[in-house]
Amino acid sequence: MKYSNKNLQAFLNWIIIITFLCSCNGRTANKDVCKTSYINAKNRFNKFYTQKNPVLLSNALKDVQKSLNCPETRSASIELKISVLSLLKEYDKAYHFIDSLEEKDFSKPYKKKMQYNFFKALSxxxxxKIADRDLYYNKALVEIETFVDSQKNIDQEAYYELFMVKSRLLSSEQISDEINILKIKYPTDKIFFEALKESFNEKVKQVTIQRVD
Structure with missing residues (x-):
């Protein structure tokens, strides 16, 4: 059968349209898989706090690995995977995973290096290995402090993470003293620093991970 140039062009255009539609449907399907996988991972992660079953974390890790593949769920999935690895005490896997990411994968510029150093310290x-531990905790602190000093306003998340790392090295009394100084330095943020001090009244020797909303 012979095709005219016009028929051939029409045929090629049809192929392009079909390919585009299939591609769109594939992306939609993948997006749905990612969203479902993230929700499943999040639910298992949160259930762990009440059931204390490590299998929940292992299954959450499998789910979140799928949800990392879509831009719509990637950022939240990165945070969730790091939290899961932390609760599993897979510190080496955590810092290797963080090292494989780019700075733009994190919500704030200090987070990649800070978390990398933090999990190296935990490892x-x-x-x-106390000397190496302290070295990397201090490296993590430098990353947060550099960020905090560059901000015009108080970044509450950064300050929480700053004292979360400091709590690995300092006593609760030292933490309170440092926060009291900040209360005086930043009187308009007194309520925040008071709440921050309260949260560190008892020194917690474990990684603090909050529920995922």
Whole structure:
């Protein structure tokens, strides 16, 4: 059968349209898989707090690995995967995962290096290598402090993370003293710093991970 140039062009255009539609449907399907996988991972993560079943975390890790593949769920999935690895005490896997990411994958510019150093410190701490532990905790602190000092306003999340890291090195009394100084320095944020101090009244020797909303 012979095709005229016009018929051939029409045929090629039809192929392009079909390919585009199939591609769109594929992206929609993938997006739905990612969303479902993220929701499943989040639910399992939150259930762990009441059921204390490590299988929930292992299954959450499998689900979140799928949801990392879509831009719509990637950012939240990164945070969730790091939290899951933390609760599993898979510190080496956590910092290797963080190292594989780009700075833009995180909500704030200090977070990649800070979290990398933090989990390196936890890894050394789990092996009772105190000097190396302190080295990496201090590196994590430098990353947060550099960010905090560059901000015009108080970044509450950054300050919480700053004292979360400091709580690994300082006593609760030292934490309180430092926060009291900040209360005086920033009187308009006194309520925040008072709440922050209250949350660190008892020094917690474990990684603080909040429920995922």
């Amino acid at each position: 050394y701490e789990s092996k009772s």
